[in-house]
Amino acid sequence: MIGKYINMLLKFEKKKLSSHYQIIFLSVGATVFLVIVPLVLAVVGRIINSHIGLDLPYPLEIIVGIISTVSGLFFLTWSVASHWLIGKGTPTPIAPTQNLVVVGPYKLCRNPIQLGGILYYLGFGIFFDSFAAGLFSFLVGLIFGSIYHKLIEEKELFIRFGEEYTKYKERTPFLIPRRLPRKFN
Numbered sequence: 391m392i393g394k395y396i397n398m399l400l401k402f403e404k405k406k407l408s409s410h411y412q413i414i415f416l417s418v419g420a421t422v423f424l425v426i427v428p429l430v431l432a433v434v435g436r437i438i439n440s441h442i443g444l445d446l447p448y449p450l451e452i453i454v455g456i457i458s459t460v461s462g463l464f465f466l467t468w469s470v471a472s473h474w475l476i477g478k479g480t481p482t483p484i485a486p487t488q489n490l491v492v493v494g495p496y497k498l499c500r501n502p503i504q505l506g507g508i509l510y511y512l513g514f515g516i517f518f519d520s521f522a523a524g525l526f527s528f529l530v531g532l533i534f535g536s537i538y539h540k541l542i543e544e545k546e547l548f549i550r551f552g553e554e555y556t557k558y559k560e561r562t563p564f565l566i567p568r569r570l571p572r573k574f575n
Contacts, residue, residue: 396546399483403550407485415482416470423507424466428514431530435515435523444522451521458524459513465506468495483546490551492558498567500558504535505565536565 407415439445446454472494473480477487481503495502508531515524547555 392541392545396542396549399486399542399546400549402484403486412474412480412485415485416480419480419482424510427531428511428527429518431511431527432515432518432523435526436519438526439520439522442522444520444525446521451516454521455513455516455524457513458509459517462506462508462510462513465495465502466510467506469502469506472496486550490547490554490558492562497562499563499565501535501539501565504531504539507535508532532565539564 445451470481472491473487476493477489477491479485479487481487495506499505508528511527511531512524515521515527518524544559
């Protein structure tokens with residue numbers, strides 16, 4: 391089943407979509423992953439927190455919420471811009487990049503969109519309800535995003551970019567940056 395899904399994704403690689411369609415796919419993806427998914431996760435986190443009551447002091451929740459939301463949106467924006475400008479495509483599988491992106495945020499880790507997303511989910515959940523809702527959202531995003539990247543995206547990227555991707559994968563951490571490089575390009 392995973393193989394069939396990867397083969398379906400590979401069909402999109404060969405299609406050249408106009409900027410208009412790429413923007414539409416980016417907008418749909420942004421709506422799903424920046425509004426709908428975090429809202430659903432935060433609601434479930436709220437329900438879970440009503441049973442466990444895991445909260446931080448309010449001022450600390452606000453600080454963590456602001457830092458995680460801003461840093462998450464920063465990584466997301468930087469990553470999407472890198473896909474658009476360097477990769478000549480989008481992070482959506484329907485309008486993929488034409489080039490392997492290994493600079494900018496992709497020099498820090500192979501999945502800066504997931505890193506930005508889970509940080510954003512943490513902040514979103516905190517502001518929606520509580521630290522527990524944010525933590526639940528963060529953990530679900532971490533688990534399901536990592537499973538998707540390991541089972542599907544890494545295989546697809548290897549098929550599309552071969553040895554170039556293998557070398558990049560060997561030198562770049564999966565999600566957590568080891569250290570900041572001196573140059574991002």
